[in-house]
Amino acid sequence: MEKSVFKYRIEPNRVDFTGRISVSSMFDMILAAAGEDAHTRGFGVDALAVNDYGWVLSRICFELDALPKEYSDLTLYTWIGGYNRLISTRNFQLADAEGKEFGRAVSQWCMLDFNTRMPADMNTMAKAHEGNMVDAPEPCERPRRLLAVDSEVVGSHKVAYSDIDFNHHMNTMRYIDLIFDSMPIEVIENLQSVRMDINFVKEALYGDELSIYGNECDGVRQYEFRNAAGEVLCRAALEIK
Amino acid sequence: MEKSVFKYRIEPNRVDFTGRISVSSMFDMILAAAGEDAHTRGFGVDALAVNDYGWVLSRICFELDALPKEYSDLTLYTWIGGYNRLISTRNFQLADAEGKEFGRAVSQWCMLDFNTRMPADMNTMAKAHEGNMVDAPEPCERPRRLLAVDSEVVGSHKVAYSDIDFNHHMNTMRYIDLIFDSMPIEVIENLQSVRMDINFVKEALYGDELSIYGNECDGVRQYEFRNAAGEVLCRAALEIK
Structure with missing residues (x-):
């Protein structure tokens, strides 16, 4: 199994007043790629909706060494790293037009049962995961568990x-x-x-x-x-x- | 000159809680197509920025007979209908997967001088407009002039x-x-x-x-x-x- 590859260009409607993509647009881009990849492989939100299930993001971390400018090209790699009863892990890498890695993310998803709004057992999706996992190192440290702070x-x-x-x-x-x-x-x-x-x-x-x-x-x-x-x-x- | 044609599919990140594209996402789609078309033809925001000018939307009307659902395909047609000293007019038509028209828009743009934040004379863009206008009927009634109302x-x-x-x-x-x-x-x-x-x-x-x-x-x-x-x-x- 290979990583899925998406090519993007930063359109003007994605950039902020600095002329660079905004962090939330960057998240939108990787989450849209995740949705598209899952859809293509037969376990997208549309497939899950048949059983009244949906993917819900539980934790994510995202590292960006730079924010690409308007009209720059980038390549996004995404793959499922593994899963357990509650969590499916999807990884991302971003490379600029010269092929240099400038970003990476690890996302952890659970499956929500919309009838109860409680997490469903990921093993019901075991078939979907099989043959769709890529044996590659995680691109960065996993999402940290964040504790309450004085604020x-x-x-x-x-x-x-x-x-x-x-x-x-x-x-x-x-x-x-x-x-x-x-x-x-x-x-x-x-x-x-x-x-x-x-x-x-x-x-x-x-x-x-x-x-x-x-x-x-x-x-x-x-x-x-x-x-x-x-x-x-x-x-x-x-x-x- | 022919209308420019763009093909889109309604991705899940564009739909609202009803499972249909939101009106603001529909606007985002047509305005992104306008930007892309202008960019391709050499008078996009990037070309204008060289002179510290930019396109600014002055008036727009948008008619939608229906809001497409998630994962439906649509075709967008856009073309410049004409221009005068202050306004350049860009038209849009939207058709569903069966080719049936379900939406149309007329947009009027002025060119903003970012140094003064005042409108610039469109004739400076006359060359860009020449050869880029399409002789086709406007798809619907132009944007109305809206007056103050009690509110x-x-x-x-x-x-x-x-x-x-x-x-x-x-x-x-x-x-x-x-x-x-x-x-x-x-x-x-x-x-x-x-x-x-x-x-x-x-x-x-x-x-x-x-x-x-x-x-x-x-x-x-x-x-x-x-x-x-x-x-x-x-x-x-x-x-x-």
């Missing part, structure tokens, strides 16, 4: 129509947008490289009132999303250089 | 990093998102067809505090975006069936 409110948001996706919950890119929107814009303007770890704990649903807590310590920015009941929905950590 | 505040928004694009102003899709986010979600769930007219009056810039005014009368929803100084930035009207 203060840096933003708030009520989950709206445009935030929710086909899974009826707030989209990964919107978490990232809200995190970046809460930062001083100079941090984004001067960003050279980033590692981002995200842990999804509980879904944010339409109408939920979110509070975003943030903290910066030793060059690491940590964030936590909580709902009105104070429940933790998502934690993220960013190392920005 | 009340239906939303507010502070322009954030993720709202602004390479032009340093709030992106068209974010206006549409904010309009749809202010509607009762049942209206979107039951939406069968829509005509949307938008007039852009003044740019919304990073940090601007926007108020969104809305009004519903005789089946037409009208919206107006104003900044903290009370200046009108954008007006939109929607006929939803």
